[in-house]
Structure formats: C-alpha cells, structure tokens
Amino acid sequence: MAKESSARRRKPTPQDETTDSSQDEIGLDILRVLTFLLLASCGLSYLVSSGESFFWGMSNPSKVLQPAWWLKQLRGPLYLTPSELAQYDGTDPSKPIYLAINGTIYDVSSNPRTYGPGGSYHYFAGCDAARAYVTGCFAEDRTPDMRGVEEMFLPLDDPVVDRHWSAAELAEMKKKEREEALKKVHEHLEHWVKFFRDSPKYEFVGYVKRPEGWPGTEPVRPLCKEAAKGRRKRTVPKKGEEK
Structure with missing residues (x-):
C-alpha cells in the first residue's frame, strides 16, 4: 500500500518552481515597500519635527x-x-x-x-x-x-x-x-x-x-x-x- 500511495503522488514540475519563485519575489516586493514606507515615515517625522524625532514622538506636534x-x-x-x-x-x-x-x-x-x-x-x-x-x-x-x-x-x-x-x-x-x-x-x-x-x-x-x-x-x-x-x-x- 505504501508503494501504491507514493506512486500516486504528483511529481514536481517546472511550473512548481516558477510558482515558488514568483511567491518569493512577491514577498520581497512587499518587504521593499514596507521598508520604503518606514524610511519615508522616519524622514518625514524628522523634517516635520525639525530634527526632534524619527518616530513622531514630538513634545509639541504640528x-x-x-x-x-x-x-x-x-x-x-x-x-x-x-x-x-x-x-x-x-x-x-x-x-x-x-x-x-x-x-x-x-x-x-x-x-x-x-x-x-x-x-x-x-x-x-x-x-x-x-x-x-x-x-x-x-x-x-x-x-x-x-x-x-x-x-x-x-x-x-x-x-x-x-x-x-x-x-x-x-x-x-x-x-x-x-x-x-x-x-x-x-x-x-x-x-x-x-x-x-x-x-x-x-x-x-x-x-x-x-x-x-x-x-x-x-x-x-x-x-x-x-x-x-x-x-x-x-x-x-x-x-x-x-x-
């Protein structure tokens, strides 16, 4: 039965590798976007607070x-x-x-x-x-x-x-x-x-x-x-x- 069960399993195909690769790229794209938004937020906070904070922690917020x-x-x-x-x-x-x-x-x-x-x-x-x-x-x-x-x-x-x-x-x-x-x-x-x-x-x-x-x-x-x-x-x- 074990041999019959393993025989029924689908063999990997080139399409599977392509799908895995696409998912990895999507994950990386999401990570890049989040990193950009974080850096942009820090930069904007620095400008708005006149150098007081990178994380919007201002004592006198605008x-x-x-x-x-x-x-x-x-x-x-x-x-x-x-x-x-x-x-x-x-x-x-x-x-x-x-x-x-x-x-x-x-x-x-x-x-x-x-x-x-x-x-x-x-x-x-x-x-x-x-x-x-x-x-x-x-x-x-x-x-x-x-x-x-x-x-x-x-x-x-x-x-x-x-x-x-x-x-x-x-x-x-x-x-x-x-x-x-x-x-x-x-x-x-x-x-x-x-x-x-x-x-x-x-x-x-x-x-x-x-x-x-x-x-x-x-x-x-x-x-x-x-x-x-x-x-x-x-x-x-x-x-x-x-x-």
Whole structure:
C-alpha cells in the first residue's frame, strides 16, 4: 500500500518552481515597500519635527498632526453670541480659551498663563474687547463698541485758547483733528487685529454674532478715565507761525 500511495503522488514540475519563485519575489516586493514606507515615515517625522524625532514622538506636534485641527477644518467657522463666547474665558478647564477682536474669534489656549485666570490679559478672554486694546482700560472697556474712542486723540476745547482762531478756522481745525483721531484709532486697532491674525500660536475659530442694529441699540460709552488723561488743550501758535 505504501508503494501504491507514493506512486500516486504528483511529481514536481517546472511550473512548481516558477510558482515558488514568483511567491518569493512577491514577498520581497512587499518587504521593499514596507521598508520604503518606514524610511519615508522616519524622514518625514524628522523634517516635520525639525530634527526632534524619527518616530513622531514630538513634545509639541504640528497642528496638522492633531485630530482636533482637522475637525476644525471640516467643521468650518463657529458663530458665537457674546454670552456663548463668555463660556470660553478659561475658568472651565474642559473648554478652550477664546477671545475676539473686532468680531473675529481666536483660540488662545496655547497661552493660558497670559489669557487664563490670573493672567495679565485675562480681561480679554471670553469676550470681544476691541475697545480696550485702544484705550488701555481693560476692566472698563470689555466691549467691541468703538464709538467715541477717537476722543482720546482729540484736544480739549478751551474758550481762552480757542479764541485765537476764528469760528471758521476752529471748525475746519476740528474737522481735521477728528479725521486724524479716527485714523489713529483704526491704526491702533489694526495693529492688534494683525497680531492675532498672523500669529502662529493662535487659531482662527469664527465670528461673533451681534444683535440686529448693534451698536445703535446701546448708549454711547463715555471715554474711560485712563484714556482721557492724555488729552491736552490746543497749542496757541506763536507769532509768525501759521495757525
């Protein structure tokens, strides 16, 4: 029976050798591809981490490597009301720290020592305090209402000093003064708008939703004391100088 069983076995053929050889080549190809992917991953990790790691073990991974960043891109910008924005002032550790300037919201969670509770600029967290960026009155001007801010750059009216100009001259002067003051307000605010917009540390989040008709629905705020301190009377031109 043993002889009969061995006789029934199929004899090796050249095709069997070809099949074995093909399988070996496929195995080698797979090994080459895996080796290439491993080396490519190590090289990319080295470049992305600026030489910190070959195996993606970065202490501060790039934002493109963080799932939360991709979720933000897919979600699109958020639209928060002032009361909703106030919930992101850093007092709740489970939520990020947001601030807004001129209607645009940014995530400043990367700098909790500055914008978190106890931070020197915590006043700006959870709100749009565009006015305070210009006036410097952090506690009083936690609002984006810029009406009247230009007054901090306007000279004080004084009857004794102002009598040196005619009514027409004074009116024209005041017009130019206000134009210059509004320009200064814009420049001061634009400086901070660009700061947050261009900062690599802070992420754009979305926009603040305001009630219809705002800010006309609220009274005009008086200029804060700190900002008003810098105002001075007009300077009377000396003899021979142009008015």
